[in-house]
Amino acid sequence: MELLLSLVSLAALAGFAVLLARRTSLPAPLAPFTALCGVMLFLALGGMVGLLVPAGWLCFALAAAAWVLAFAPVGRKNPVSVLAAPGFVAFWVLAAALLVFFAWRQPMYSTWDEFSFWGTAAKIVKTSGALYGNAEIGWDWVGSHRPGLIMLGYFFQFFGPYAEWRVLAGYDILLLSIFTTLTANAPKGAWRRVVPALGFGFLLPFLITLYGNVTRTTDLYASSLSDIPLGLTFGGAMAVYYMNKRRALWPTALALAALCMEKDTGFAMALVAAGIIGADAFLGALAEKAPAPVVGKTLAKAAGLFVACVAAFLPWQYYLAAFTTADTSNVGGTQQMGQAEMVITGCKELLGIGRTEKFSTIMGGMVKNLFSTTTTMVGPFIVVVALTMALAVAAALFTREKSLRRQAGLFAVLGLGGFAAYFFFIGLTYVYVFRDEVSDGLVGFERYMYPYLLGWLLAAGALALRAMDEERPAGLLQTGFGVLVLGLAGLVWLRVPFSLTVFGCGDAAYAERRATQAVTEEVQAVVPEDAHIFFVSQGDDGSRWFLYTYEFYPWYLDYSGTTGMGGGGTFALPGALPEDTLYYHPYTTEELHHYILDSGCTYIFIEASDDLFAQGYASLFSDALSGCEAGAAVYEYNAGTDLFDFVCNVGGAA
C-alpha cells in the first residue's frame, strides 16, 4: 500500500513535468527536476505559513489539474511526441523501479546526522503535519537546518504512513531527475548518449564521496543527508541552463531557490552558480550583439537569479526568528560569529592583517590536502578539478557552436574562481567555527568539499553532452564520453563490491536498526505517549540518545544530562571519573533524583547500565537496579515511595 501511495506522488510529479514539457519551451528531460524544485519550494512555503497539510493537498490538486491542462485541447502546446524523449521516459521507468525496489529493500537511516536532524525532522513533519522548528524535542534546532529536502521526503509520503524508505526514495528521485537533465538534447533512440549521460550522473557520488570515510558504501543512494543532493542540485541548476538551447533562466532560478532551501551552505553555492550563469547569459547577449533592450533584459534576468537566491534564503531566517526558538544569530561553534563577520575577518587574515597561526596552519593544511590526500576514487581533489576542466575543454574543442565554446571557457574560469571561494569559505569554518579537535585534523574536510565538486563535475558533463549536438568530427566526443563512463564504471566496479551497496546488501545492514525499533515499540507499549522519558545509556557518546530520540518520537526523550553535555553519556558520582571526561554527568544521588523529577520525567529507560551507575544511583530504584542485570529496562516513578519501580525488560532481555 505504501508503494502505491508513493507511486501516486510520482504520478503527481509526472503531472507537473508533463505540463511543463507540453506547455513551455522547456525540453522534457529538464521538466522533472524543475517540477521537483517547485514542489520543494511550494511545500516549504506552505510549512512556513503554518499550512503545510493544506499546501500538500493543494499541491496534489494542482498536479491533477496539470494532467488535465497538459492534454486539454485549448491553447498552444508541444506535440505529445516531446514526451517520448528517451531521457524523460527513462526517468519515469527508473523512478518507478526505484520505488518498487526500495519498498522491497526497506533501506533505513544509519548515521548520526540523520538522527540528529534529517531523519528526525522528516519524521516530525510527517507525524505532526507541520514544520519541525517548534516540535517538542530534546534539542534546539539551529538556523542551518533548512526544510527543502525534508519537504521532498514529505511529498513522497504525503499519503499513507511515515516510512524511512519513502524519504530515501524521494531523495534518489531528485538525484535521478538531476541526472536526467544531462539527456535533454538526446534525440529519440540515441541511447549512445542517454545511457552514458545517466551512467555518468549515477557514478558521480561513488567516484567523489566514498573515499573520505564519511560516506558508508551502503548509505550511498540510501541516505537522507544533504551533502550529495546539495552538490547535485548545484550542478543541476547549471545543467538546466546549459542543456537548454533557449538559455531560459527561470528553471535555473527555481533550482537555485531550492538549493538555498536545502542547507545553509547551499546559499553560497547558489550565489556561485548564479554568478557563473548570470555572467554567461549577459556576455552571451553582448557577444551576439543583441540590441540594448535585450541586453538590459538579460541583465535583469541574470540579476533575478540572485534575487531568487535571496528570496529563498531570507524568509527561512525570518521564519526561524519569528516563529521558532532556533538560534539564527550565529553560525555556531567556538567563536560565536555571524556569517558576514566570519568572512570579513577571514579576508583580513588572508591579506595578512592580524593573521593567526591557526589560520595559517589550517589553510596550509587544506591546500596540502588538495594535492596529496586521496580524497576521491579518482585521486586527490585536484584530479577532480582537472577532470572537470578536461570536460569543459572537450566541450569547447569538439563543438561547432561558437557560443558553447565561449560558455565552456567562462564556465571553466568562473567555476575555478567559485571553487577557490568555496574552498576558502570552508577553511574559515575550520578556523572560526569548529572546535580545536575537529579543526586541527581537518575532520570532515572532504565532506564539506564534496558538494561543490559533485555539482561542478556534473555541470562540466552537461557541457560535454551539450557539445554532442553539433560535434566535430561527428561521433568522436560521443564515443570518447562513452569510453570515459565505461572506464569510470569499471573503476567503481573494481573498488566497490556490489554486496556493500544498497542495491546488493542484505538485511544485515539494517539489523541493528530493526533491533532498536523493536526495543522502542516495547517501551512505547508500557509508557504513555505524553510521558517524558529519562535516558540512561552508560558510555554513550550521544549517538544512542539521538537514535532513540528519533525512534521514540512522538514520545519525548529528555535531554538527560548536564547542560551542553547531555543527550547521552555516563552518569556517575562526582569524582568517579576525571572531570574532563567527555559526556560525563557527575551527579550525586540526590541531585540526579531531583534533576529527573524537575525535568518532568516519570519514566526512565535504561538502555545500558554499568557498575558506575549502580554504585551511584541504585538507591533511587526500588529493586536496586536488579532489573537491569538482564539488560535494557524501563522504570516508572512511584510517588508513594519516591522511588522508581521496575516495569519490564525490553529488547533481547525481555
Next chain:
Amino acid sequence: MKQRLAFCGRHRMVTAYALALVLWVLYALFCAGWDALGFATGRLHTETLALSDIPMQDVVQDEAGQWVTAGGDPQLLPDLDQAVRSVTLTTDAPASGFEGYYGRSGQDASLRRRVWASETAAGDVLLVFPLGWGSVRIDPAGGEGVVLGAADAALTVNAPLPLWRYFLPIGEQGLALAVLPAVFAALWDLLAFWAARLRR
C-alpha cells in the same frame, strides 16, 4: 523477418531488455535442469550435517548444549564432496544475520562472492549459491551470543529448490540484469551510428 529486425533496430533498448529476459529465463531453466540431472546421476545429493561434525570458528556449545556464537567472526566451514547449491538450517536466529561465501576449494572468502540468507515459509534459514562452486563458508551472525540451535542442530545441504527459486537473481546477477542490457543498447546504437557514418 526483415520487418522484425527493423523494429528491433528502432527499439534497441526494449529489444536489449527483452533479450536479457529471454537469456535469463533460459539460464534459470538450464540451472534447474542441470541440478535435476545432478540429482538423477548422483553428482548432487541432499545430505544432513550435524553442527558437531562441521569445522567451525567462534561457535561453541553452552552449558545447555546449545550452539552459540562466541566471538566476533563466527563461521561454519562445511567440508563437502559435492558442489553446493543450497544450505538450510532450522534455527530461531534471524536470517538477516546469515551470509554465505562461495569459491573454489582453498580460495579466500571474498565480498564479491557472497550471498544473503532468506527465510523460508517454514521459518528456516536458506542460503542459495550460484552454480558451479564447491566450497562454501557460512557466517551465521555478526557477533557473539546468538543461539543457532539445540545440540542436535544440523545443516541440510542441497535440499532440492522449487523451480521459481531459479528465476530469482543471486547477488550481482541482479545488477547484471538491470545494467547490462542498457549498456548493450548503448553500444549497439553507437556501433550503428559509426556504421552509418562510415557508409556515408
